[in-house]
Amino acid sequence: MEKIKGKIHIVKDNDVNTDLIYAGKYTYEILTPEEMGKHTLEDFEKDYFKKMNENDFIVSGTNFGCGSSREQAVTCFKGLKSGGIIAKSFSRLYFRNAVNKALLVIESPEFVDYIFAKNNGENLDVEVDPNKGEIICEGKTFKFAPLTGQALEIFSAGGLGEYTKRKLAAM
Amino acid sequence: MGKTLIQKIIEKSSGRNNVEVGEIVFVKPSVVLSHDNSADISKTFEKMGPKRVFDPSKIFIALDHEVPPPDSKKALNHSIIRDFVKKYGITNFFDCGEGICHQVLPEKGLVEPSTVVFGSDSHTTSHGAFGAAGIPVGRTETASLWALGETWLKVPESFKIIIKGTPQKNIFPKDVILHIIGKIGADGATYISVEFTGEYVDKMSMGGRMTFCNLSAEMGAKDAIIPVDDTTRAFLKDRLKKEYEPLYADKDAKYAKTLEFDVTNLKPQIAKPHKVDNVSDVSEVAGKKVDVFFLGTCTNGRVEDLEVAANILKGKKIKADSRLLVYPASKEVLLTCLDKGIIKTLVEAGGEINTPACGPCLGAYGGVLAPNERALSTANRNFKGRMGCSENTEVYLASPATVAVSALYGEITEYKGE
Numbered sequence: 001m002e003k004i005k006g007k008i009h010i011v012k013d014n015d016v017n018t019d020l021i022y023a024g025k026y027t028y029e030i031l032t033p034e035e036m037g038k039h040t041l042e043d044f045e046k047d048y049f050k051k052m053n054e055n056d057f058i059v060s061g062t063n064f065g066c067g068s069s070r071e072q073a074v075t076c077f078k079g080l081k082s083g084g085i086i087a088k089s090f091s092r093l094y095f096r097n098a099v100n101k102a103l104l105v106i107e108s109p110e111f112v113d114y115i116f117a118k119n120n121g122e123n124l125d126v127e128v129d130p131n132k133g134e135i136i137c138e139g140k141t142f143k144f145a146p147l148t149g150q151a152l153e154i155f156s157a158g159g160l161g162e163y164t165k166r167k168l169a170a171m
Numbered sequence: 172m173g174k175t176l177i178q179k180i181i182e183k184s185s186g187r188n189n190v191e192v193g194e195i196v197f198v199k200p201s202v203v204l205s206h207d208n209s210a211d212i213s214k215t216f217e218k219m220g221p222k223r224v225f226d227p228s229k230i231f232i233a234l235d236h237e238v239p240p241p242d243s244k245k246a247l248n249h250s251i252i253r254d255f256v257k258k259y260g261i262t263n264f265f266d267c268g269e270g271i272c273h274q275v276l277p278e279k280g281l282v283e284p285s286t287v288v289f290g291s292d293s294h295t296t297s298h299g300a301f302g303a304a305g306i307p308v309g310r311t312e313t314a315s316l317w318a319l320g321e322t323w324l325k326v327p328e329s330f331k332i333i334i335k336g337t338p339q340k341n342i343f344p345k346d347v348i349l350h351i352i353g354k355i356g357a358d359g360a361t362y363i364s365v366e367f368t369g370e371y372v373d374k375m376s377m378g379g380r381m382t383f384c385n386l387s388a389e390m391g392a393k394d395a396i397i398p399v400d401d402t403t404r405a406f407l408k409d410r411l412k413k414e415y416e417p418l419y420a421d422k423d424a425k426y427a428k429t430l431e432f433d434v435t436n437l438k439p440q441i442a443k444p445h446k447v448d449n450v451s452d453v454s455e456v457a458g459k460k461v462d463v464f465f466l467g468t469c470t471n472g473r474v475e476d477l478e479v480a481a482n483i484l485k486g487k488k489i490k491a492d493s494r495l496l497v498y499p500a501s502k503e504v505l506l507t508c509l510d511k512g513i514i515k516t517l518v519e520a521g522g523e524i525n526t527p528a529c530g531p532c533l534g535a536y537g538g539v540l541a542p543n544e545r546a547l548s549t550a551n552r553n554f555k556g557r558m559g560c561s562e563n564t565e566v567y568l569a570s571p572a573t574v575a576v577s578a579l580y581g582e583i584t585e586y587k588g589e
Binding site: 014015017019020023024025027028029030043062063066067068069070071074089091092093096097100101149150159160161163164165167168169 | 195207208210211214215218219220221236237244245248290291292293295307308309310311312314315318319323357358361362391393446533534535552554555556557559561
């Protein structure tokens with residue numbers, strides 16, 4: 001996996017739930033990831049997606065993605081070509097969906113505390129090394145646990161869709 | 172060292188003699204549940220290039236999230252699912268009007284104790300009420316399960332939650348589980364398998380057990396289980412058409428936490444906006460005006476829930492300027508409520524009866540809020556915008572009794588049990 005350079009956008013709250021990330025009213029329309037991207041965090045802040053450029057990261061608190069199983073709350077960030085989500089912790093289902101859709105999800109309470117303590121952390125540059133498990137920001141290095149085992153296999157295949165496709169082809 | 176119930180269920184479902192907590196194993200489910208999201212799942216499934224589904228009898232699909240469909244896009248979604256069901260010979264398909272997936276699955280005898288139920292819905296935890304491990308997954312994973320018939324799991328740690336005491340007569344399982352969520356927190360049981368036990372749980376009805384396991388998703392649990400007993404057996408008799416072998420945790424099983432709750436002096440509970448763990452006594456917020464009252468959902472849309480509400484509303488009218496939406500959880504629930512006169516009572520009191528389905532719980536169709544409105548609901552989530560509108564709206568969650576008595580006054584009201 002390559003290093004990712006992007007800017008950060010702060011969602012300064014805990015328990016940021018899947019309804020805030022991707023509203024229920026869109027969940028039963030079949031949309032492309034790019035179309036989903038335009039609804040990202042819409043009920044948190046209107047037109048939030050306009051802030052996000054390719055490779056940008058979200059920084060948030062504990063239990064990010066709690067609530068529904070809706071995978072669009074992950075896919076919308078893929079549609080925006082986001083670098084990933086850095087949070088203090090994730091809900092189990094969000095973390096699993098993220099691995100299955102190959103969206104980088106990083107647990108780093110130290111980094112989040114560092115950013116939350118600032119008055120103006122929005123738009124800071126970060127460089128993330130998913131293999132080494134490092135976030136570099138303002139010359140400081142923050143370590144995180146990289147994916148391992150089964151989760152890494154699925155992520156590296158480009159997500160569970162591709163992983164299962166290969167598995168079926170080999171059967 | 173003894174084993175927890177989830178360890179034993181995962182052993183059985185993975186064909187292993189022993190699994191350790193933290194280990195990653197491949198698990199075969201007894202059934203894979205999905206709903207209106209099956210249209211999207213079917214597209215992901217076909218892109219994976221499979222020739223067939225792993226077992227057409229082990230895929231369960233019920234249409235419930237957009238029923239009846241409010242527009243042509245949602246109708247098309249359903250039509251894609253019907254085509255898929257025919258193409259792959261899916262035997263357990265339940266079309267619009269049959270009810271909510273988590274209610275229909277057990278009613279049709281498709282939940283087998285001591286097995287793993289994977290579901291493409293976060294409230295799949297509900298099936299722990301029948302001694303199964305109901306584990307939620309996402310859409311892509313469901314597609315992969317349809318193709319392969321297995322997926323990986325990390326064997327979780329467990330919490331043992333012991334509930335003691337006999338509550339006052341105005342207290343229902345919803346009050347108890349909201350209280351527990353308030354204490355444990357929205358992420359207090361993340362990755363954890365929860366085992367509920369104790370004298371209160373032993374006496375609880377099947378419906379109450381479903382409310383418990385359903386809402387455990389709101390404290391982050393991976394699954395939540397109530398071990399099989401006579402109440403479970405009575406429900407499964409004449410429904411589950413096969414022999415089953417209940418599993419139980421060992422007496423010396425190791426738990427990450429053992430928590431005790433005493434319900435003797437518990438007062439009616441309510442979850443306030445915008446988080447399910449923001450719980451207090453109902454009395455703390457009594458008097459707040461409510462626009463929409465909502466009885467239903469996979470949490471509290473069963474016969475006993477609507478019956479409690481009907482008993483409170485019998486011969487009375489809900490407050491003018493408020494609405495009471497009623498969504499029975501399934502056709503079976505609706506038919507029983509018709510027989511018992513519950514529906515007549517609710518309609519006479521001013522209730523609007525709707526097709527058995529999810530209704531406005533997730534804000535996708537019928538019954539959504541307008542800006543500046545407040546709802547009091549028996550559902551499971553009160554997130555900002557959850558009921559379809561985020562402009563200055565609020566959703567409160569409580570028991571069917573609290574919703575019914577509050578509807579009489581048009582404001583949040585403590586149910587005193589009279």
